[in-house]
Amino acid sequence: MKWLGYSALTLGLLIACEKDIPFEYTKAATVAPPIPTPGLPFDAGHASIDAQVAPPVDSGPVVEIPTGEFTKSGLLKAFADCSVDRYREFDERATVLRDAARAWATSPTDDTRAAAQAAWRSANDSWQVAELFRFGPSGPASEGGGKDIRNEIYFFPDINDCLVDQLLVSRNYTQQPLTLSLNAKGLGALEYLLFYAGDANSCSSVVTINAGSPSPWAKLDPSERTRRRAEYAAVLADDLSVRASTLLAAWDPSKGNFHAQFSGAGTPASQTFLQQQDAFNVVDNALFYWDKELKDYKVAIPVGLSVECTSGRCPERAEARFAQASNANIVQNIRGFRLLFQGCGPGFSGLGFDDYLRAIGNGALADRMTAAASAAQLSAETLPQPLDALVSSDPARLIALHSALKGVSDPLKAEFGSSLNLELPAASQGDND
Amino acid sequence: MTELLRRASSWPGRRRRLSPALDSSLISSSATLATPTDVSPSRSSPRTRAWTESALAKPVDIAWLAAFRVLFGLTLAVSTARFLAYGWIDALFIEPRFHFKYLGFAWVEPLPAPQLYALFWALLGLALMVAAGALFRVSALLLVLGFSYLQLIDVATYLNHYYLASLLGLLLWLSPAARAFSLDAYLRSRAETTRARTPHSQQVAAGVQTLFRFQVGVVYTFAGLAKAHGDWLWHAQPLRIWLGSHTDLPLVGRLFSYELTAVAMSWGGFLFDTAVPWLLLFRRTRPYAYVVLIGFHLAVGRLFPIGMFPAIMILAATVFFAPDWPRRLLARFVRGAPARAPTASSAAGAPPRVPRTTLLLAGLYCALQLLLPLRFLAYGGNVRWHEQGMRFSWRVMVREKNGSLTYVVHSPALGRTWQVAPGRYLTPNQEREISGQPDLILQLAHHIARDFARRGYGPVEVRAEALVSLNGRPSTRLVDPRVDLASVRDGLAKASWILPAPDDPPPHTRPI
Numbered sequence: 001m002k003w004l005g006y007s008a009l010t011l012g013l014l015i016a017c018e019k020d021i022p023f024e025y026t027k028a029a030t031v032a033p034p035i036p037t038p039g040l041p042f043d044a045g046h047a048s049i050d051a052q053v054a055p056p057v058d059s060g061p062v063v064e065i066p067t068g069e070f071t072k073s074g075l076l077k078a079f080a081d082c083s084v085d086r087y088r089e090f091d092e093r094a095t096v097l098r099d100a101a102r103a104w105a106t107s108p109t110d111d112t113r114a115a116a117q118a119a120w121r122s123a124n125d126s127w128q129v130a131e132l133f134r135f136g137p138s139g140p141a142s143e144g145g146g147k148d149i150r151n152e153i154y155f156f157p158d159i160n161d162c163l164v165d166q167l168l169v170s171r172n173y174t175q176q177p178l179t180l181s182l183n184a185k186g187l188g189a190l191e192y193l194l195f196y197a198g199d200a201n202s203c204s205s206v207v208t209i210n211a212g213s214p215s216p217w218a219k220l221d222p223s224e225r226t227r228r229r230a231e232y233a234a235v236l237a238d239d240l241s242v243r244a245s246t247l248l249a250a251w252d253p254s255k256g257n258f259h260a261q262f263s264g265a266g267t268p269a270s271q272t273f274l275q276q277q278d279a280f281n282v283v284d285n286a287l288f289y290w291d292k293e294l295k296d297y298k299v300a301i302p303v304g305l306s307v308e309c310t311s312g313r314c315p316e317r318a319e320a321r322f323a324q325a326s327n328a329n330i331v332q333n334i335r336g337f338r339l340l341f342q343g344c345g346p347g348f349s350g351l352g353f354d355d356y357l358r359a360i361g362n363g364a365l366a367d368r369m370t371a372a373a374s375a376a377q378l379s380a381e382t383l384p385q386p387l388d389a390l391v392s393s394d395p396a397r398l399i400a401l402h403s404a405l406k407g408v409s410d411p412l413k414a415e416f417g418s419s420l421n422l423e424l425p426a427a428s429q430g431d432n433d
Numbered sequence: 434m435t436e437l438l439r440r441a442s443s444w445p446g447r448r449r450r451l452s453p454a455l456d457s458s459l460i461s462s463s464a465t466l467a468t469p470t471d472v473s474p475s476r477s478s479p480r481t482r483a484w485t486e487s488a489l490a491k492p493v494d495i496a497w498l499a500a501f502r503v504l505f506g507l508t509l510a511v512s513t514a515r516f517l518a519y520g521w522i523d524a525l526f527i528e529p530r531f532h533f534k535y536l537g538f539a540w541v542e543p544l545p546a547p548q549l550y551a552l553f554w555a556l557l558g559l560a561l562m563v564a565a566g567a568l569f570r571v572s573a574l575l576l577v578l579g580f581s582y583l584q585l586i587d588v589a590t591y592l593n594h595y596y597l598a599s600l601l602g603l604l605l606w607l608s609p610a611a612r613a614f615s616l617d618a619y620l621r622s623r624a625e626t627t628r629a630r631t632p633h634s635q636q637v638a639a640g641v642q643t644l645f646r647f648q649v650g651v652v653y654t655f656a657g658l659a660k661a662h663g664d665w666l667w668h669a670q671p672l673r674i675w676l677g678s679h680t681d682l683p684l685v686g687r688l689f690s691y692e693l694t695a696v697a698m699s700w701g702g703f704l705f706d707t708a709v710p711w712l713l714l715f716r717r718t719r720p721y722a723y724v725v726l727i728g729f730h731l732a733v734g735r736l737f738p739i740g741m742f743p744a745i746m747i748l749a750a751t752v753f754f755a756p757d758w759p760r761r762l763l764a765r766f767v768r769g770a771p772a773r774a775p776t777a778s779s780a781a782g783a784p785p786r787v788p789r790t791t792l793l794l795a796g797l798y799c800a801l802q803l804l805l806p807l808r809f810l811a812y813g814g815n816v817r818w819h820e821q822g823m824r825f826s827w828r829v830m831v832r833e834k835n836g837s838l839t840y841v842v843h844s845p846a847l848g849r850t851w852q853v854a855p856g857r858y859l860t861p862n863q864e865r866e867i868s869g870q871p872d873l874i875l876q877l878a879h880h881i882a883r884d885f886a887r888r889g890y891g892p893v894e895v896r897a898e899a900l901v902s903l904n905g906r907p908s909t910r911l912v913d914p915r916v917d918l919a920s921v922r923d924g925l926a927k928a929s930w931i932l933p934a935p936d937d938p939p940p941h942t943r944p945i
Contacts, residue, residue, distance in 0.1 A: 072681070072945065266681035277678040292856070300852060307842070307851045307885075360677060360942040362905070402852075406839075413837035413868070415902035418671075419942060421678040421833070424861060431740025433593045433829050 070351070070359040072276045077263040078351035079283055080251070082344035084259060086130040086336075087138075087248040093123040094237075094244035101190075101237035105230040116233065117194050121325065123240075124187050127154055128329045132289050132336030135282040136258050137250035143282050144272040145258055147250070151182050152243045156319060157297040159188030161202035164232070168201075168225065169209045169216045173232045178239055185236050186243075188320075193233040195322035197226065277421070283353075284422040287340060291409040294333050295402060298326070302391050303398040313395070318388035326387035327380060330401075334377045337408070342370060353420075362419045365411060372407035379404040489640030490787045493756040494774040498637050499566070499614035500759035501645070502605060504748040506564025509576065509598060512741045513557045522549055524862060525590050526583070531858045531880055533588035533873050536923065541585040552579055563605070566615020573606035588873060589866040593829050594742040597652060600802075601749065604648060608641050614759075635774040637756075640787055640795070645752040647799055650710035652749075655806040655827035657706030662817075663938070664832075666703060669695035670904040670939040671833035677944035679736055690944050705729055713753035726750050737830065812927050818903055818911070818934030820870050821927065836868030836901035836911065840881055846891045853881060869901050871912060871931045878918035895919040904939040 100119035104112040130138070131154065139146040160183040167173050167184055183189075192202075201217050203210055209217040220228070250256040258272075265273035273279040300306040302318045309317060318326045343350030354366035379401045383390060390398050416422070516522050527546045534541070544552060556579045562572035581599045584590065611617045612634050664670045673695035680690045688694050705725065712722035727747055734743035751758070757774060764772035809822030816822050817832040840853040855864050855877060867873040878895040885893045894917040900908035909932075912918070916930040 070945065275679070276681045280678075292854075296854060305850075305852045307853060307857075312849065359945050362940050362942055364940070365907070368907075410837040410900050411902075411908055414835045414900050414908040415905060417835045418674060418833050418902045418905045419940070421674050424865070431592060431594075431738060431742070433739045433742045 070355050072280075072356070073263065073266075075351045075353075075356055076265055076276060076279050078344060079279075079340065080259045080263040082339055083130075083133050083136065083138075083262075084248070084251045084253075085344065086126070086133055086339075087244070087251055090123065090126040090130055091241075091244040091248045093119070093126045094241045097123045097190075098234075098237040098241040101194075101230070101234045105234035108226050108230045113194070113230070116237075117323070120187070120190055120194050121323065121328075124191070124320070124323070124325060125328065125332055127187055128332030129336040129339065131293070131333055132286060132340060134286040134289060136262055137247055137256070139282060139286065143285065144278060145261060145282075149243060149247045149250070152186060153240060153247070154187045155182040155185070156188055156293065157317075158183045159186075159192070160184055161189075161192050161196075162204075162207060164189050164192050165201035165203055165217070166207065166209050168228045168232060169220065171228065171231075173235050178235065180236075180239075185239060187240065190233055190236050190240065191320050191323050191325070193229045193236070197229075199225075280420065281423055283340065284417065284420075285424050287337060287412060288424065289333070290337050290405065290412065294330065295405040295409055298330055298333075299387075299398055299402045299405065302326075302387060303395050303402065304391070305399065305402060313391050315388035315391040318386075318391065321386070321388045324386045327383050330380045330387075331377060334373060334380060338370075338373050338377070341373060353416075357416075357419060360419065362415075365415055365419060369408060369411050369416065372404070372411070376401070376404040376408055486786050486792065489638060489643060489792070491639040492636035493639045493642060494760065495609070495613045495635055495637040495756070496759040496774065497642060497752065497754060497756045498608055498610045498645075499612075501748070501751060502566060502569075502610040503564045503614070504751065505598075505601060505605060506560045506562070506576075508741060508744050508748055509580070509602070510557055510560035510564065511744070512598070513553055513560060515740065517550075517553055517557070522546075522553055524860065526586055529587065529589075529860050529863055531863075531877070532586055533863070533867075533876050535585055535588055536925065538585045541582065543586045552583075556580060556583075566611035566617050569611030569615060569617050570606070573602065573610075577602040577606055587863075588824075588876075589863045591824055592740075592742075593652075593827055594739070594745050596825060597749070598745060600648060601645075601745075604645060609637055612637070638787065639756075642752060642756060644795055644799075645749075646710075646714070648802065649746075649749045649752055651802050651806070652746075652827050653706050653710045656829045657703055657708075659826070659828040659831045660699070660703040660706065664817075664904050665699050668904075668939050668941065669699040670942075671831075672699050672702070673942055673944060674833050674905050675737065677942065680944055692943065695944065702729075709750075710753070713750060716755070719753065723750060723753075733830075739830070742829075815934035818901075819928065819931045820872065821931075823870075833904050834869035834901060836899055837908065838864075838868045838874065838900075839898045840878060841896045841898060841914070842881060842885060843894045843896070844885070844890050844892075845894065849890075858884075868899070869903075869911070871899075871928060872923065874899055874912060875918055875921060875923055875928075875930075878921075879923070882919035893919065903935065905942055906935050906937060906939050909935040 097116070097119040100112070100116040104116040106112075131150070134140075134150050135143065136145045137147040138150040139148070141148045160181075163181065163184040167180070173180060178185075199222065201209060203217075205211075209215060251258045253259045261270045261272045262279055264270040265279035266276040270279075273282075296306060297317075298319050301309050302314050303309075304311075304313045308314075315321070319329055320326055338348045339352070341353045342348035343352040343355070354370055357363060357366040383397060383401065385393060387398065417424075516525075523546075526543050526549055532543065543549060556576060559572045559576040559579065562568060563576055577599060580595070580602060584595050584599065618634065660666065665672070676689040676695050676698070680686045682689070709722055709726055712718040713726075730743035730746050733739065760770070760774060761772055763770040806822075806826035806828075809816040809826065812819065812821040816826075816828070817834075838855050840855070842851045842853050843849070855867055858877060858880065859867060867877060874897050878897060882893055882895050885891075896914050896916065897912045897918055898914055899911040901911040902908050911932060913930045913932055918930065921928075921930055
């Protein structure tokens, strides 16, 4: 039995060396997390995030955790319902935009252009919320159910204004079927066509349309340029409307019914997601829009925090600067995040990831992330000028906004993923141990 | 078939000394084939050293080693084929523009893509050759070298079971594993039929099996001891988190949502790891232990994405079996297959001995295998947090770590500051690995400093904002954000720039 004694001794020594067995943990007094009010919707106690944020609570090992009626399948269904709502709204607005763009192309006047611009703003507002819903048919083809439709609708940050100008000259946008590259179509190219009416183009002097004297660009008189812009915009708006309808149809329970594939994850009803966790993983991946596109591309690069801005300040890299929609887009992105994180109902009520966190007993994290998202929204909503102007006039405001956004992306990348065991699909190549 | 087996297993074999350390030909006198049971100490032995040498040199049936060779080769073949089939070669070796280096192995670079693919195909072939025992000395050596090379390319690809595969491959190469039940043995028996058969072809020194048992036992023991901490035993973390994503599994999923399941499984895992090598050592407990072992590894393999790890451990545990287990198994299913190895003559002579050099080398190997996992003691603190002493220590599946990492780069000359996301340099796989591993954070900081200098920004200071969540805890700073990592040298010394681990307990989450 000597070996047994030695083994026990070794084990004891190693445990002692680790010094982190918290025998006192179970003695620590803990505060119970907020308990949902009976009879009210699950989020009723903390739904209006702007009105109140529950104070952070300590979590410990001895509390009884109220789970209410939360179920993972219920949350997935809420995500699916919310997605259908988003795409239905966008489809309607894309139809309005299509009609307005056609009207501008038919009669290129200031009034029809203004109507098309208003329709673009409306559709864009809707889509910026849906940008955070990049899973399912909207999401990457490498993920379950992904068809990359998002890129057909909005290809930020890779929109190429120069290519749009080149197409204005060549009129290749009239070819059928439409085979435009992604960076010269969608909402991004439409914004340039609808809101930029200048005489100059976005290409450098070495590009063909600027070569020669007179250059192909210079040969277009202003009225012809306007006519072509309207013509090109109508083509793109038509395509956008088709994409919007395709996306809605893919989710629509009465058509493609990806809704059932998604909400039925982990059941025989879903061939796409063998486990519910697979569905949660793609939503988590979509939330990372906040970190990369929103925090980095929309804020860090224009304000010069990123090395991709070599000149120190890059207002020209601001999103949707011709429409002066940079700030609004950021706010809508934040709203999209909150719809998924907090809930899709009025005032962000309803089921969201925060309810999942509360149900597993990590309400403190839900509160912190909700508060951080609320603070980021407030920071974005109170920007005193358009983002590209602030880059020069008051970069500190943008740096503060960047910090506020980081206040969400930090826990999103750290304990949020840990708490729910979420794994980004792109990061799960290979084995583990 | 029976004849093939007989010929392949019974050819006397040349007594080569290509791998002197473990070759049973080092037994310096002929001896009776030991009864294929466990080696047990003789209390009547007058001198411990003499007894040890004698016990280690005692010839036992080689069948266990041949079976291990076959299973090991097949497992590595499957493992290699998975890389080819799943596109992991691109994702792990070709797509990364930056590779994290092991200390002292910075010179190891990835081959160009075509050669890398060729290497994987070659490793697949070599693994099958090892399984078949074809040109074993060469194929096993190349397999070990090739497999180890792949692991040395990028620290971010480190996995405990790849490391174990390399160690087992090394031991296998040093052993006379192709002396029986191999293509080499079969071909030699055809070519040299006139040569007298000797039982040596059916024997191997008991010490070889002891060494394999030691290696596998070390894995389990340290994997168990790595779980002896509060998070695992008291809070059932990170198992509680992990089980939460499997509550929709058929039949067992519902179990995972019970409060006590994670606790029971945590203790079960700890007790299993620490006890199973001992239970496998004894004949009476071995069958039960192995059944439990198979169930344990299959269950773990079903729940977690650990690839070939269960297969490797299930096959590795066969080294604890009686040496003649494959022969007895074959006798049950193949008519005419001998149930016992041919016995040697009981010629009198000096007792078998193992050369001192061999003993010394084996002792050094064993000491290294004990010291490497224990080196964390020299650093103090929580190894799962600072990770100094984490690798090569069999700390398998003991922590859930996610983090948010941003580098803050400052150019004193230009007066500019940038925030750099690691994703600018890394693939998503690498990004996932780096966020919780300070030495990798340091390596990338050095790379960023070099990159900025190359871009003409001059010498820069690189600091890291690394917020890390350990087992679901709120994010805590892992690295001192005041330290200019560009000026910190990488090395084995205790890293003062790594901040202490959080001392609060992990949140008490409940799988639902």
